[in-house]
Amino acid sequence: MTKMLAAVYEGPNTVGVKEVEVPRPAPGEALIRVAYAGICGSDMLIYRGGHPRVKPPLIMGHEFAGTIVDVNTTGTDLKPGDQVVVEPLLSCGRCEACRTGNYHVCQTLGLLGIDRDGGFAEYVTAAVDKIYKVPATLSPDVAALVEPVAVAVHAVRRSNVKVGDRVVVLGAGPIGQLVTQVLLAAGAGQVLVSELGEGRRKRVAELGVTTIDPAVCDPVVEVKKATGGTGADVVFEVVGAAPTTAQVVAMAKVRGEVVFVGIGARPLPLDLQNVSFKEQNLVGTRVYSFRDYEIALGLLATGKIRPELVVTHRLPLTEVQYGFDLMAEGDAALKILLKP
Ligand SMILES: [Zn+2]
Ligand SMILES: [Zn+2]
Numbered sequence: 610m611t612k613m614l615a616a617v618y619e620g621p622n623t624v625g626v627k628e629v630e631v632p633r634p635a636p637g638e639a640l641i642r643v644a645y646a647g648i649c650g651s652d653m654l655i656y657r658g659g660h661p662r663v664k665p666p667l668i669m670g671h672e673f674a675g676t677i678v679d680v681n682t683t684g685t686d687l688k689p690g691d692q693v694v695v696e697p698l699l700s701c702g703r704c705e706a707c708r709t710g711n712y713h714v715c716q717t718l719g720l721l722g723i724d725r726d727g728g729f730a731e732y733v734t735a736a737v738d739k740i741y742k743v744p745a746t747l748s749p750d751v752a753a754l755v756e757p758v759a760v761a762v763h764a765v766r767r768s769n770v771k772v773g774d775r776v777v778v779l780g781a782g783p784i785g786q787l788v789t790q791v792l793l794a795a796g797a798g799q800v801l802v803s804e805l806g807e808g809r810r811k812r813v814a815e816l817g818v819t820t821i822d823p824a825v826c827d828p829v830v831e832v833k834k835a836t837g838g839t840g841a842d843v844v845f846e847v848v849g850a851a852p853t854t855a856q857v858v859a860m861a862k863v864r865g866e867v868v869f870v871g872i873g874a875r876p877l878p879l880d881l882q883n884v885s886f887k888e889q890n891l892v893g894t895r896v897y898s899f900r901d902y903e904i905a906l907g908l909l910a911t912g913k914i915r916p917e918l919v920v921t922h923r924l925p926l927t928e929v930q931y932g933f934d935l936m937a938e939g940d941a942a943l944k945i946l947l948k949p
Contacts, residue, residue, distance in 0.1 A: 611630060611631055612628045612629070612630065612631065613628070613629060613630075613631045613730055613731035613732050613949075614626060614627070614628060614730065614731055614926060614927070614949060615627065615628075615629045615668045615726075615729060615730035615731070615926075616668065616669065616670070616729035616730065616926055616929040616947070617629065617665075617666045617667065617668055618655055618656065618663065618665050618666065618667045618668075618669050619665050619666055620658065620665050621656075621657060621658025622656065622657065622658065624656060624669075624929055624930060624933065626926065626927050626929060629668075629730070631731075631732050632726065632732060632733065632734045633681075633734070634679055634680070634681040634734045635681065635734070636681055636682060637681065637682050637684075637736055637737060637738075638681055638682070638734045638735060638736050638737065639677050639678075639679065639680045639681065639682075639685075639687055639734065639735060639737050639740060640677070640678045640679040640680075640681075640732055640733075640734055641673075641675040641676065641677060641678065641693060641695065641732065641733050641734070641735060641740075642675050642676045642678050642731065642732055643670075643673050643674075643675040643728050643730060643731060643732065643733055643949050644673075644674050644675045644676065644749035644750070644752075644753070644948070644949075645673065645674055645675075645749050645750045645752075645753040645923075645946045645947065645948055646670040646672060646673035646727075646728040646729055646753060646926075646946065646947045646949070647670075647672035647673070647753050647754065647756070647757065647944050647945065647946050647947075648670075648672075648929075648932050648933070648936060648944075648945045648946075648947065649671065649672055649756075649757070649783075650782070650783075650784075650936075651671075651723065652669045652670065652671075652722070652933075653933065653936050653937070654873075655667070655669055655723065656669075656933050659874075660723065661874070662719070662723060662724060663723060663724075667722075667723075667726065667727075668722070668726040668727055668728075668729055668730050668733075669722050669723075669727055669729050670721075670722040670727035670728035670729035670730070670733075670947075671697035671720050671721050671722035671723060671727050671728065671756060672697075672728070672753060672754070672755075672756040672757060673694070673695065673727070673728030673733065673753055674692070674693070674694045674743060674749045674750075674752035674753040674755070675692075675693060675728075675733070675749065676689075676690060676691065676692055676693070677689050677690065677691040677693055677740075678732065680737065682737055684737070685737040685738075687737055687740060687742070691742055692742065692743040692745075692747075692749065692752070693740050693741060693742055693743055694740075694741050694743055694752050694753070694755045694756075694902075694906070695721065695728075695733075695735040695739055695740055695741070696739045696740075696741065696756075696759075696897070696899070696902050697720045697721035697722060697727065697735075697739070697756065698712065698713055698715075698718065698719075698720060698739065698896060698898075699718070699719035699720060699721065699724055699725070700712035700713070700715035700717075700718060700719075701715055701716070701717050704716040704717065711898075712898065713763075713895060713896045713897060713898040714895050714896075718895075718896075721733070721735060729926065729929060729947060729949075730926075730949060731926075731949040741755075741902055741903070741906060743906065744906065744907075744910040746910050747906070747909055747910050750916075750920070750923065750946055751909055751916045752906075752909065753946055754787075754909060754914070754916055754919060754920070754944065755902065755905045755906055755909060756897075756905075757783055757784060757787055757919075757944065758787055758791070758905035758908060758909060758914055759896075759897035759901040759902050759904075759905040760784055760787070760870070760896065760897055761784060761787035761788040761790070761791040761870075761905075762791055762897065762901045762904050762905045762908070763894055763896065763897040763898070763901040764788055764791075764845060764868055764870045764894045765788065765791045765792055765795050766900075766901065766904075767868060767892050767894050768843050768845070768866060768868045768892060769842075769843065769866050769890070770792060770795055770796075770797055770842070770843050771796075771842075772795075772796035772797075772798070773796065773797075773798035774796075774797050774798055774799075774842040774843060775797075775798060775799045775801075775835070775836050775839075775841050775842050776792055776797045776799070776800050776801070776841055776842060776843045776844070776845065777800075777801045777802075777803065777828075777832055777841040777843075777844045777845065777860050777861075778792070778800060778801070778802045778803070778845045778847060779802075779803050779828070779844065779845065779846050779847055779848050779853040779856065779857070779871075780803070780804060780846075780847035780848035780853065780871055781802050781804035781806070781809040781810060781812070781813040781820075782809065782847070782848075782943065783919055783943045783944045784847050784870060784871070785802065785804065785809075785813070785845075785847035785848075785870075785871075786809070786812065786813050786918060786919055786943060787914070787919060788845050788847055788870060789802055789813055789816060789818060790816060790913075790914050790915065790918075791908070791914070792845075793816060793817075793818075794908060794913045794914070799819070799835070799836075800816075800818040800819070801818065801819045801820075801821060801831070801832055801835055801841070802814075802818050802819070802820050802821065803820070803821040803822075803823050803828040803831075803853075803856075804820060804821075804822075804823075805822070805823055805824055806939060806940035807822075807940065808940040808941055809940055809943070810822065812918050812943065813918075815918060816915075816918070819835065823852070828856055828860065829856050829859045829860055832860045833860075836862070839862050840859075840860055840861050840862030840863070840865055841860055841861055841862060841865060842861075842862060842865055842866070843861070843865060843866045843867075843868060844857045844860050844861045844865070844866070844867045844868070845868045845870055846867065846868070846869050846870060846871055846872070847870045847871040848871045849871035849872045849873045849877070850871075850877070851877055851878055853871075854877040854878060854879055855878055855879075855880070857879070858879065858880040858881075858883045858884055858887070858889065859880065859883065861887070861889055862887070863887045863888065863889075864887065864888050864889065864890075865887070865889050865890075866889060866890045866891075866892060867889060867890070867891050867892065868892045868894060869891070869892065869893050869894060870894050872893075879891075918943075919943050919944045920943070920944045920945075920946055921941065921942050921943045921944060921945065922935060922942060922944075922945040922946070923945075923946045923948060924945060924946070924947055924948070925947070925948055925949075926947045926948060926949040928947075929947055932945045932947060
């Protein structure tokens with residue numbers, strides 16, 4: 610076992626499936642055989658050449674589940690054969706954020722699959738303290754969803770959502786769909802989801818939520834109508850685009866809250882005048898941390914998240930290129946899982 614197949618990002622719009630060396634676990638790390646790895650929106654950003662930190666060649670993939678093959682430390686109870694997932698965060702351990710328990714917003718935060726080789730391969734290495742054992746009731750294709758579910762769990766736990774609240778989710782891609790599922794698990798009373806894609810609206814509607822097509826009606830007007838003119842208690846922005854950020858303040862009620870989940874690399878407009886007039890709270894969110902991962906695993910293991918509404922494709926790793934083509938088409942593909 611010295612060579613393995615991996616999907617290697619080689620430059621903008623170029624990903625090659627090739628034989629590379631199996632990585633060796635450094636002290637404190639374990640070697641994992643990957644069962645399934647999900648393609649994320651940020652992998653799409655890398656693939657298009659738009660990720661500022663990525664230097665090719667790189668094995669992408671930060672959402673994966675697998676089995677322990679080898680452990681290079683005695684300070685763990687992990688052993689070969691254990692089914693695991695990995696929290697892919699790389700933190701410095703020295704900055705103020707790290708030292709105050711907020712390693713997920715480390716000043717130099719990196720990720721497996723972005724800043725070092727990740728899980729679009731037969732094998733990957735990870736630090737043992739970032740590895741979580743998977744409950745026996747979880748199959749590896751469902752366990753591979755833990756990372757995006759943890760993003761949704763983190764966003765909802767950062768919010769002030771209370772049982773019975775009226776909530777808006779802008780965007781029903783994989784994360785918007787999972788935020789909606791976690792909100793329902795958290796007891797939100799009424800969830801309105803605004804989404805342009807017809808296929809995505811249909812999928813999220815299976816959760817029993819009300820959907821809004823922003824191409825045919827004004828989402829702000831619809832939210833006002835649905836809340837008796839008051840506005841939503843909490844609005845989750847999960848698109849990261851100018852048209853949606855322009856709506857959030859008008860949709861949220863006086864003293865309501867806006868949670869930003871979809872914000873990417875570009876600055877976006879926000880109606881700060883009305884943030885002040887309405888005394889609203891704005892909440893930023895970035896990735897997840899230890900408890901979010903545990904909670905996400907628990908929600909998946911107890912059936913409180915419906916994976917079949919999120920996973921649209923399972924492809925062999927060798928079809929990674931087709932996976933990116935599907936992602937580029939948008940509406941039909943939510944989460945695509947690769948199987949090495
Ligand atoms: Zn991701
Ligand atoms: Zn740090």
